[in-house]
Amino acid sequence: MPVDELGEVQAFFSQAVEWYRAQGLMATRPTLGALQRLGERLVAVDVAWSAVDADGVEKSRERSHYILRRGVDDRYRIKVALTVVEPTG
Secondary structure, X not given: OOOOOHHHHHHHHHHXXXXXXXXXXXXXXXEEEEEEEOOOOXXXXXXEEEEEOOOOOEEEEEEEEEEEEEOOOOOEEEEEEEEEEEXXX
16 A cells, blocks of 8 residues: 555554554564675664563564665665564463
8 A cells, every 4th residue: 555645654653553552562672683784885684573561571572674774874774674473482
């Protein structure tokens, strides 16, 4: 589905936060994995995300693979994000 306005993106992420809270998930914890330089301004990074409830108990886990590009201001920005949800124990 194409997104035409910034407000649509903001609404999507706002709804996502509400959905996570409704599932009892209160925080996420990243664990950095592999980092691979793809070029002078491109890197790929793997991140494992744990979602925890109010007591700090892990309730879900997912892995994400990001492609980041360094801009002319030397700041990295996400260009591609792929996520795989993993079952918990």
